[in-house]
Amino acid sequence: xxxxxxxxxxxxxxxxxxxxxxxxxxxxxxxxxxxxxxxxxxxxxxxxxxxxxxxxxxxxxxxxxxxxxxxxxxxxxxxxxxxxxxxxxxxxxxxxxxxxxxxxxxxxxxxxxxxxxxxxxxxxxxxxxxxxxxxxxxxxxxxxxxxxxxxxxxxxxxxxxxxxxxxxxxxxxxxxxxxxxxxxxxxxxxxxxxxxxxxxxxxxxxxxxxxxxxxxxxxxxxxxxxxxxxxxxxxxxxxxxxxxxxxxxxxxxxxxxxxxxxxxxxxxxxxxxxxxxxxxxxxxx
Amino acid sequence: xxxxxxxxxxxxxxxxxxxxxxxxxxxxxxxxxxxxxxxxxxxxxxxxxxxxxxxxxxxxxxxxxxxxxxxxxxxxxxxxxxxxxxxxxxxxxxxxxxxxxxxxxxxxxxxxxxxxxxxxxxxxxxxxxxxxxxxxxxxxxxxxxxxxxxxxxxxxxxxxxxxxxxxxxxxxxxxxxxxxxxxxxxxxxxxxxxxxxxxxxxxxxxxxxxxxxxxxxxxxxxxxxxxxxxxxxxxxxxxxxxxxxxxxxxxxxxxxxxxxxxxxxxxxxxxxxxxxxxxxxxxxxx
Numbered sequence: 001x002x003x004x005x006x007x008x009x010x011x012x013x014x015x016x017x018x019x020x021x022x023x024x025x026x027x028x029x030x031x032x033x034x035x036x037x038x039x040x041x042x043x044x045x046x047x048x049x050x051x052x053x054x055x056x057x058x059x060x061x062x063x064x065x066x067x068x069x070x071x072x073x074x075x076x077x078x079x080x081x082x083x084x085x086x087x088x089x090x091x092x093x094x095x096x097x098x099x100x101x102x103x104x105x106x107x108x109x110x111x112x113x114x115x116x117x118x119x120x121x122x123x124x125x126x127x128x129x130x131x132x133x134x135x136x137x138x139x140x141x142x143x144x145x146x147x148x149x150x151x152x153x154x155x156x157x158x159x160x161x162x163x164x165x166x167x168x169x170x171x172x173x174x175x176x177x178x179x180x181x182x183x184x185x186x187x188x189x190x191x192x193x194x195x196x197x198x199x200x201x202x203x204x205x206x207x208x209x210x211x212x213x214x215x216x217x218x219x220x221x222x223x224x225x226x227x228x229x230x231x232x233x234x235x236x237x238x239x240x241x242x243x244x245x246x247x248x249x250x251x252x253x254x255x256x257x258x259x260x261x262x263x264x265x266x267x268x269x270x271x272x273x274x275x276x277x278x279x280x281x282x283x284x285x
Numbered sequence: 286x287x288x289x290x291x292x293x294x295x296x297x298x299x300x301x302x303x304x305x306x307x308x309x310x311x312x313x314x315x316x317x318x319x320x321x322x323x324x325x326x327x328x329x330x331x332x333x334x335x336x337x338x339x340x341x342x343x344x345x346x347x348x349x350x351x352x353x354x355x356x357x358x359x360x361x362x363x364x365x366x367x368x369x370x371x372x373x374x375x376x377x378x379x380x381x382x383x384x385x386x387x388x389x390x391x392x393x394x395x396x397x398x399x400x401x402x403x404x405x406x407x408x409x410x411x412x413x414x415x416x417x418x419x420x421x422x423x424x425x426x427x428x429x430x431x432x433x434x435x436x437x438x439x440x441x442x443x444x445x446x447x448x449x450x451x452x453x454x455x456x457x458x459x460x461x462x463x464x465x466x467x468x469x470x471x472x473x474x475x476x477x478x479x480x481x482x483x484x485x486x487x488x489x490x491x492x493x494x495x496x497x498x499x500x501x502x503x504x505x506x507x508x509x510x511x512x513x514x515x516x517x518x519x520x521x522x523x524x525x526x527x528x529x530x531x532x533x534x535x536x537x538x539x540x541x542x543x544x545x546x547x548x549x550x551x552x553x554x555x556x557x558x559x560x561x562x563x564x565x566x567x568x569x570x571x
Binding site for chain 2: 029031032033034036039040041042043044045046047048049050051052053054057058059060062066067068069070071072077088089094096097106110111112128129130131149153154155156157159160177178181182183184188190193194197199200201202205206207208210211212222224225226229241245247249250251252253254256257258261262264265268269270272273274275277278279280281282283284285
């Protein structure tokens with residue numbers, strides 16, 4: 001059997017899912033928002049050397065995606081840690097204004113088993129049909145996948161650091177659902193749609209809460225009722241709103257505006273009892 | 286399963302676990318080809334606030350000036366927002382500048398959504414006649430009918446909807462009868478729910494969220510989208526004091542917006558214990 005035939009057999013039998021999307025996403029361009037955020041840290045090496053451990057990222061998964069070229073901001077691994085940089089340092093954490101704090105968003109996105117989820121690791125996938133996914137593993141850590149539409153600005157508007165970090169929250173929250181044994185529906189971990197005021201196929205409820213309802217670090221809490229609960233899309237919207245409205249002073253306008261647009265779009269389309277909150281004044285600038 | 290088989294399975298599992306641990310332990314860390322640059326603290330401290338570049342010139346000079354301005358504005362801090370308005374206001378009568386913004390919005394739309402979003406925001410903030418015409422044209426760009434489907438949404442539609450919603454923000458900001466006609470059209474006719482929702486939001490905000498504005502919009506809004514007239518907004522600078530009473534009032538008026546209680550799953554996995562991540566490197570910018 002030739003090497004090529006062997007590869008085909010392997011592809012068909014062993015590695016169907018990964019081979020089905022074997023073509024890498026384009027890594028030729030960074031969005032304006034990615035470049036602007038990047039320029040605020042200028043490729044901080046101490047950070048990415050922390051981040052790959054904090055997010056449990058492995059060279060075998062991220063090879064050819066900038067693992068060995070971690071300051072090349074058109075590649076996927078640098079874009080991943082650019083988004084993690086925003087999660088880690090980008091929020092103002094003002095309890096009178098923010099929905100949640102950095103402790104919550106970091107706890108949801110990072111690897112270790114904690115109040116937010118059991119341990120997770122982050123991988124890239126080449127699939128234009130998803131933003132990301134949370135994958136349960138019987139052995140070892142569960143997996144948070146992020147895909148092309150979060151990295152390639154030619155594919156989707158979500159290829160910006162705010163939206164990417166928002167997806168870390170979304171997928172991480174599926175891990176929360178798993179940890180606390182809640183069923184959020186049978187359509188990729190969501191209620192099947194369109195239904196109610198949700199116009200897409202993967203729908204959630206919005207569990208409205210006021211500002212200050214959760215102390216920072218307490219977003220994981222629930223009381224088993226709708227009064228104290230979050231859904232994946234809701235956590236994502238609240239993160240995006242906090243980035244858009246109450247970031248650190250140095251977070252660039254392009255990052256804030258892309259986060260605001262994503263939050264408002266998601267809030268209008270993805271909630272059965274929606275719309276969710278709208279974020280920020282609709283001023284053009 | 287016999288005792289012997291159990292042992293074989295256990296040994297196999299142990300072997301696989303050990304193998305994966307060894308493999309993971311050997312994972313090399315990421316690396317950069319460049320040497321380390323300055324720390325972010327010094328980059329942030331060196332950012333010169335309130336240094337908006339001038340918007341001047343005609344022809345190629347105007348194009349260059351606009352590109353430079355977009356780069357600056359896109360990276361600007363929140364505290365520089367008024368500088369953006371001031372610079373745009375000074376250039377309001379310069380047709381070439383407005384046209385250059387318009388061209389950039391069209392050029393970048395296929396390649397970089399976040400640059401287009403920023404450019405449309407600048408056009409809206411400029412409040413120039415040429416810029417406003419451009420926003421109207423952008424609002425009426427053909428809406429995609431097909432493309433990549435994610436979660437049941439066509440991404441190309443969502444992207445265009447998000448950008449056209451930004452154009453709406455600029456048009457509503459004009460607070461003129463002609464621009465408002467476009468808003469009313471969008472509230473009733475636009476194919477994207479994202480744009481219709483933003484048209485309602487922007488019109489209300491630009492009219493002080495008054496009862497009169499709500500009544501006016503009530504004539505255009507689709508029957509199944511009336512909830513958007515009462516949608517809760519966390520406005521700029523709004524904290525618990527302003528936001529929470531609005532939310533309470535909304536939920537009182539719309540009890541059907543309260544989600545039902547969550548549903549327990551059928552599995553009952555025992556979760557892991559907690560472990561805190563090691564702290565990230567310190568960033569002292571506050």
